[in-house]
Amino acid sequence: MLHTAPIPTSLPDRFVFPADQLPPATTATISLPIIDMSGGRDEVRRAILDAGKELGFFQVMNHGVPEQLMLDMEVLAAEFFEMPEIDKAAYYSADINKANRLYSGTTYETGGERYWRDCLRLAYDFSVGDHVKDWPDKPQRLREIMEEYVVKARGVGMEILKMVCEGIGLRPDYFEGGISGGDVVFQMNHYPRCPDPSVAVGQPPHCDRNLITVLLPGPVPGLEVAYNGDWIKVKRIPGTFVVNFGCQLEVVTNGMLKSIEHRAMTNSEQPRTSVATFIMPSGDCLIGPAEDFIDENNPPLYRSLTFAEFKRTYNVVKLGASLNLTTNLQKAQKEI
Known part of the structure; x- marks a missing residue:
């Protein structure tokens, strides 16, 4: 059920995390490695692998996605969450198995979300004709821009995966087919102004369960990445995407490339x-x-699992409870 009350001036109790459950604060700010994808292929490939092995995160520029499209996506995403609640109500669902849904910790009266975040999660299925018929069509041009954007952003991720193959000796089409053939999940995360950021969490430490993630971080800082037992604030560079490797890439490379907590x-x-x-x-x-x-x-560090089995594993053990994904996965797999 929706309500139209403004964001409270004090933090409701359900959003207050005990001190021992709060992520440690950090003041370190860095710019992730910036990779110019218009450079020589050998140079770009080497930079991707170096950054991936060191941080698991990097930024890419000259990636082929028009900067105006990226700016339009940023503006329209923010405008979606600023719309009146009545305009967003049809998209709200507490059903975690629903492919397209809006869910929230900050705006809706019920629900188990404890994090100070609203999220619009959409699935883009390349196997059907009308990919976006169930997507929001407000504000004006949102659906059109989202569809163009998600296709181009996926293209960036797939090109990076080809370079990974070249760099580590896998056949060039290793990441074609089923391993990248599920729905492309398109997720708009919104973190409203928080009454007390010292005791609230936007998203907890986690590793992405997918293959690779292409992120448009927006102009306001907030993303933090685990590094050497600490956390670093990511400095956003206009015109770039933040890219990080998901759990599946770590599994395929038997731990050579890491999926890093953020x-x-x-x-x-x-x-x-x-x-x-x-x-x-x-x-x-x-x-x-x-x-x-x-x-x-x-020897193999991981069992072979279908992605459906892996997702169940992911929910058994919170991947991100420590900085060692390998240990977490091995512990979780015993439950299958």
Whole structure:
């Protein structure tokens, strides 16, 4: 059920996390490695692998997505969340299995979301004719811009995956087919101004369960990445995407490339909106360490699971409870 009350001036109790559950604060701010995708292919490929091994995160520029499209996406995403609640009510659902839905911790009266975040999650299925018929059509041009944007953002992710293949010795089409053939999940995250950021969480520490993520972070800071036992604030560079490797890429490379924890912090000064594009495997795709990375000296660190099984595993153990994804996965897999 929706209500139209303004965001409260004090934080409701259900959003207050005990001190021992709050992520440690950080003051470190860095610019992630910036990779110019218009450079020589060998140079770009090497930069992607170096950044991926060091941080699991990097930024890309000259990626082929028009900057005006990125700006339009930022503006329209923010405008969607600023619309009156009555205009968004039809998209709200508490059903976590629904492909397209709006859910919220800050604006709706009921629901278990404890995080100071509103989220519009949409699925783009390349196998059907009308990909976006169930997507929001307000504000004006939102659906048109979202569809153009998600196709181009996926293209950036797939090109990066091709370069990863070239760099680590996998066949060039390794990430074609089922391993990247699920719905492209398009997620707009909105973090309203928070009455008390010191005790609230936008998104908790987590690793992405997909293959690769292409993020439009927006102009307001809030993304933080785990690094050397601490957290670093990501400095946004206009015109770039933030890219990070998901759990499936770590599994395929048997731990060579890492899926790194990250989190979203709140602030009391201004709202923040980000747009994430997740390249997902199909549910029945069997994923395990590639044979290229397995020998008598390098046993598999992970079991082979379908992506559907992996998602159940992901929910058994909160991947991100520590900085060691391998340990978390191995512990979770015992539950299957």
